[in-house]
Amino acid sequence: MLRKGTLGTKELLYRFVRNLFVQTGQTPNPNSLKFIPQGKRVMDSGTMDFAAPRFTHVSPLARHIFNIDGVTRVFYGGDYITVTKKEDSDWKNLKPQVFGAIVDHYTSGAPLFTDEAPAQDTLVLPDDSEVVAMIKEIIETRVRPVVQDDGGDITYKGFDEPTGVWHLKRPLSVIDSPS
Secondary structure, three states: OOOOOOOOHHHHHHHHHOOOOEEEEEOOOOOEEEEEEOOOOOOOOOOEEEOOHHHHHHOHHHHHHHOOOOEEEEEEOOOOEEEEEOOOOOHHHHHHHHHHHHHHHHHHOOOOOOOOOOOOOOOOOOOOOHHHHHHHHHHHHHHHHHHHHOOOOOEEEEEEOOOOEEEEEOOHHHHOOOO
C-alpha cells in the first residue's frame, strides 16, 4: 500500500513501467547468483558463456552486465542468467544493478543477441603483450561504450610501451563536442 507522499512521481512511474519480476536463485558457487526473469525465456536452446567482457559484442545484455563494477562472468541458460562476481564484491551492492540491467533489457524489447562483429581494432592478437591485451579490453568494455552513448566512437591505433602512451582516433564530430 502506498501512502501519499512516500514516493515521488518519477519513482512511482518508474515502478509501473518496470513491471518485470526477476527472482534470484543460489548456485553452488557463493560468488555466482542465478537471475530468473519470470515469464521470459533467456535462451530458446543451448547456453552461452561470457567468460570475459571482450566476448560480449554479440549480446547487449551481457555487455551491460559486464559494465557493472565487480562482475567477472555472465552465463545464459534456458530461463536464467547466472552472474559471477569478484570475491571481494558484495551482492548487496551488485544485485540491484544486475536487476536493473535485466529489467531494462527486457522492457526495451532489444534482442538478446545481435549480428555485431567484434571490433577489429581491439581484437586481442596472439602477439599482443599482456599490457596491450588489457588496454584493448578496457577500451572495448569501458571506454568505447561511454563514447558510443554520446553518439561517437573511438579506434585503438596502438600503444607505445616505453612511454605508456595509448594512441586512439576519434571522429572529428566527437572531438568537437562540448561533452
